[in-house]
Amino acid sequence: MPHPNRPGRAPRASRGSAAIEFAILLPFLVMVLVGIIDVNLIFYDDAIITNAARAGARAGTVVQVPPLTTSQIASITTSYAQGSLVTGGSATSPTVTVTQSNGTTTGSTLQVAVSYTYQGLLLGSKFSALVGPVVLNATAVMIYE
16 A cells, blocks of 8 residues: 555545536536626627617618608618527517607608516526516617718
């Protein structure tokens, strides 16, 4: 039997402790990793709805005869968002509100507001059950040309 204080050899009693410690910490490490991924997906979806609001506002304010209606602008915004959002299999679509300040005259404004409830990919639904739903909002305001 080798000497217990011999360099390069772990004492007999502590040989499996590293594996046990790893087994105890592994679920927490996986949870942190999945949490980081979910938070990044929230940021990604927020960028998508911001771009969707901007695309809808831009489509509504360019010179076009006849001008787009509010429902057409909302449809453009929704289709932009639905093609790019990471939803985790749920079929929720964003809510779009289009507001025209003075009709479609030159110099008046068009506001497109998008609201989306993030469902989560892995931990998002469990997190939403604890603190409530994560609602992402974006607004774009442009002037009619």
